[in-house]
Amino acid sequence: MKHLIAPSVLSADFANLQRDVEMINSSEADWFHVDIMDGVFVPNISFGFPVMEAISRHAKKPLDVHLMIVNPDHYIERFAQAGASTITVHYEACPHLHKTIQSIHEAGAKACVALNPHTPVELLSDILTDLDMVLVMSVNPGFGGQKFIPNTLDKIRRLRSLANVLNPGLLIEVDGGVALHNTPALLHAGADVLVAGNSIFGAESPVEMISAMKHLPSTESSSI
Numbered sequence: 001m002k003h004l005i006a007p008s009v010l011s012a013d014f015a016n017l018q019r020d021v022e023m024i025n026s027s028e029a030d031w032f033h034v035d036i037m038d039g040v041f042v043p044n045i046s047f048g049f050p051v052m053e054a055i056s057r058h059a060k061k062p063l064d065v066h067l068m069i070v071n072p073d074h075y076i077e078r079f080a081q082a083g084a085s086t087i088t089v090h091y092e093a094c095p096h097l098h099k100t101i102q103s104i105h106e107a108g109a110k111a112c113v114a115l116n117p118h119t120p121v122e123l124l125s126d127i128l129t130d131l132d133m134v135l136v137m138s139v140n141p142g143f144g145g146q147k148f149i150p151n152t153l154d155k156i157r158r159l160r161s162l163a164n165v166l167n168p169g170l171l172i173e174v175d176g177g178v179a180l181h182n183t184p185a186l187l188h189a190g191a192d193v194l195v196a197g198n199s200i201f202g203a204e205s206p207v208e209m210i211s212a213m214k215h216l217p218s219t220e221s222s223s224i
């Protein structure tokens with residue numbers, strides 16, 4: 001499968017949000033990545049339903065919604081109604097993860113679990129068959145523009161091996177410090193979906209940057 005590119009709307013210009021949403025619509029990006037932060041699970045607050053619904057009204061591609069919030073179960077139905085096609089919850093925020101995943105599927109969305117940098121991929125082995133995707137965080141969640149944590153590559157490799165046995169169709173998404181220079185190594189390690197904020201919205205031409213990331217081949221030797 002060709003890898004997917006999901007620009008992170010967190011790095012958009014919120015005063016020109018419709019313009020940036022149209023940029024993603026017209027680009028080779030595959031999904032919109034929408035970060036919801038509550039100031040409790042992570043030390044930052046992004047935006048809530050009014051902005052999410054505004055993005056949803058204009059977006060012509062699936063919305064990949066990453067909930068960096070405590071008690072995500074309280075909001076799953078609303079995010080699905082607001083247009084989320086994938087809903088990601090954090091392993092670290094879900095004491096009843098199996099139930100949470102069931103609720104996401106019942107709401108009609110694809111289910112993804114995100115892992116913070118310190119959380120081993122092996123903790124998902126008993127739930128991997130129920131998931132559509134795993135999001136491997138390559139920075140500590142909460143802010144765009146951070147430096148990629150190199151150990152992520154090994155986590156992706158280990159997750160790919162686990163998924164090959166338990167759920168070969170599982171998508172692996174990586175988020176944080178993703179840019180053109182580390183794209184080939186991430187693909188080679190086994191990533192399917194690349195989330196990128198600053199490297200896209202900070203580029204001279206975001207549309208061209210998205211194309212460049214979309215068409216890079218997977219190679220082992222790129223810098224991370």
Ligand SMILES: O=C(CO)[C@@H](O)[C@H](O)COP(=O)(O)O
Binds near residue numbers: 143178195
């Ligand atoms: O979830 C997050 C941060 O918590 C990300 O989606 C960031 O928005 C990615 O931004 P860059 O690291 O690519 O600038």
